[in-house]
Amino acid sequence: MNIHANARPTLNLLRLPHGQDIELPAYETKGAAGMDLRAAVDDGAPMVLESGKRALVPTGLIFEIPEGFEGQIRPRSGLAFKNGITCLNTPGTIDSDYRGEVKVLLVNLGDEPFEITRGMRIAQMVIAPVTQARVAEISETSTTARGAGGFGSTGV
Ligand SMILES: O=c1ccn([C@H]2C[C@H](O)[C@@H](COP(=O)(O)OP(=O)(O)OP(=O)(O)O)O2)c(=O)[nH]1
Numbered sequence: 001m002n003i004h005a006n007a008r009p010t011l012n013l014l015r016l017p018h019g020q021d022i023e024l025p026a027y028e029t030k031g032a033a034g035m036d037l038r039a040a041v042d043d044g045a046p047m048v049l050e051s052g053k054r055a056l057v058p059t060g061l062i063f064e065i066p067e068g069f070e071g072q073i074r075p076r077s078g079l080a081f082k083n084g085i086t087c088l089n090t091p092g093t094i095d096s097d098y099r100g101e102v103k104v105l106l107v108n109l110g111d112e113p114f115e116i117t118r119g120m121r122i123a124q125m126v127i128a129p130v131t132q133a134r135v136a137e138i139s140e141t142s143t144t145a146r147g148a149g150g151f152g153s154t155g156v
């Protein structure tokens with residue numbers, strides 16, 4: 001039994017006209033972290049992503065991410081490995097107050113053109129909790145062992 005079953009937040013979504021027959025985002029396995037998102041491109045006109053180019057791919061869906069959460073749009077590793085297709089802005093951020101169509105910014109880092117067909121699973125979305133911090137300006141920082149060391153300061 002999933003002990004978190006009752007704690008699962010609900011993702012409301014609205015289909016746009018061009019998303020009508022697209023399968024809804026779904027977790028492909030019981031323990032999947034992300035739900036796969038599908039391309040709502042024209043049936044008769046697949047989108048061709050040339051090598052080195054990027055494109056915003058429509059999902060045909062508007063989400064209401066529950067308050068206190070975000071949607072993280074991440075690449076699918078299979079597309080990345082086989083075709084060099086990834087999300088340019090990964091992880092893309094879907095804000096809980098966004099009410100526009102969710103789009104996936106794909107880039108083709110492979111050598112061949114890539115055809116995106118209607119209903120193709122192009123990316124995945126992870127619903128993750130978000131903390132909004134308060135911002136407080138200070139005049140000096142506390143002291144730590146690390147100090148300003150970074151970018152490899154602890155060695156390899
Ligand atoms: O891959 C993505 C990333 C973002 N968005 C939408 C939802 C998100 O809530 C909104 C704004 O995203 P972000 O804050 O990353 O972009 P921005 O360049 O800062 O735009 P804005 O000024 O609208 O916040 O764009 C997508 O549909 N797909």
Ligand SMILES: [Mg+2]
Pocket residue numbers: none
């Ligand atoms: Mg922003």
